[in-house]
Amino acid sequence: MKMSDMITPTIKNIPPSGIRKFFDLVNEMKDAISLSIGEPDFVTPWSVREAGIYSLEKGHTHYSPNSGFIELRTEISKYYKRKFSVEYNPKNQIIVTVGGSEGIDIALRSLVGPGDEVIIPEPSFVAYKPCTILTGATPVIINLRVEDQFRLTPEILEKAITPKTKVLILPYPNNPTGAIMTREDLDKIVEVLKDKDIVVLSDEIYSELTYEGKHVSIASYPEMKDKTLIINGFSKSYAMTGWRLGYACGHPDLIGAMYKIHQFAIMSSPTTSQYAAIEALRNGDSDIQMMTREYNRRRRVMVDGFRKVGLECFEPLGAFYVFPCIKSTGLSSEEFCERLLSEEKVAIVPGTAFGDSGNGFIRACYAYSVDNIVEALKRVERFVAKIKK
């Protein structure tokens, strides 16, 4: 038996990531300065860690209910009402998942299959497209433009909608561009969607990391509430990536469907993480404020640095990435990043990792110390000067 023949065509047809080798190289090169990792450099706030430790000391080491502890779902419900003015019933409209990524997976599996289309704006998080393909549905890619500040416009959206469209992924604040959608932007998107049978999968994992104004959830529009599924989690806002905890909020029928997959595939989310998350939601506001303030300062250093280097860089207003344009160097994204890594030992991710429309761009994360960022920018400057000579 040849094992590779046993693998399903669906899996075989998912292209391997073109940048896998690049990341392996980054991990091997121990003295490289990295701006490539999309996770907070802060350690989880102490009170949250302590709550996790305390739950272990108390012996809370068993399964949680499939949907997550009701205390946690209640806190999530209060949080969404308090922060983003959307109300969900913790009993049947919220499910706790293993990271936001599980939420995306089980939502898509609940909603689409062969013959259906999922609209995915790109550049965006790497998992949307493969997760769609795994369901048998067809991803329909929308290429966002820097001229539109990488925002989804009603014109581009309308062009992508067909009778087969069942889901629109709305990934804001965006990884990798740092773009956000303002209320005015969303008003126009809601106009397009309000009368259509399309579910919006609103990935709001970076919602707390918004630097000017406040994040607006499309679910806060009454006409969109029942058609929106919110994906969120603790990884980014509370620096809890390793705890693997997320959640989804939406219509009871959709949450119920997701529950079915979740209970058989995953059973339940980690108990310790859930106890920590309860503390995060109850007492973590000041930690979020501190981290967001610090990210904002680093954001300005990074944008200013890339502009001084001579690379065009639109202003990211959310998440913790900048997405400068490197077209002026004449290199492709991969070439730029590979050469920068080998010649100056700085790791930055090629924009193409987030879709073809990311070509000509690179993603640099500013969840690093200012000293690290300043040194990396110096090296980028040296590299770009050499290229442009």
Added chain:
Amino acid sequence: MEEILELLESNGKLTEEQMAVMLGKTVDEVRESIKKYEEDNTIAGYTAMINWEKTGKESVTALIELKVTPQRGEGFDKVAERIYRYPQVKACYLMSGGFDLTVIVEGKTMKEVALFVAEKLAPLEYVLSTATHFVLKKYKDKGTIFEEKTKDDREAIIL
């Protein structure tokens, strides 16, 4: 512009240019604010956080609880002033509770600190009693934890 104060408190090495970028202000605005803060003594000085235990320098810190008699018309302030003006006194706080003043004293040896308490603090006419506690180890001071900095060991992954 209180953010400038926060930045300086967390990292006194930041340049005016760096702070200007971080706060989205002009260099002139930052410079002017710092000057104002220095003039009105909001910024009372610039120091570095040193973990002396990592050096060869011998030093001893003690926390001394003092019960004192407040002075007529001057309350505790006059007594405190008599005490905090000694260079050995690194900090002095008026307290609520079972005693009145906390005095942090530093010296080269325990004997030196003990002599200072016995010869300078205890005999002051308004001092009723002293209780000296020697610091054995500093874990955290002024918000800074004295431990080895952890390395950024996050691995690159696709996300």
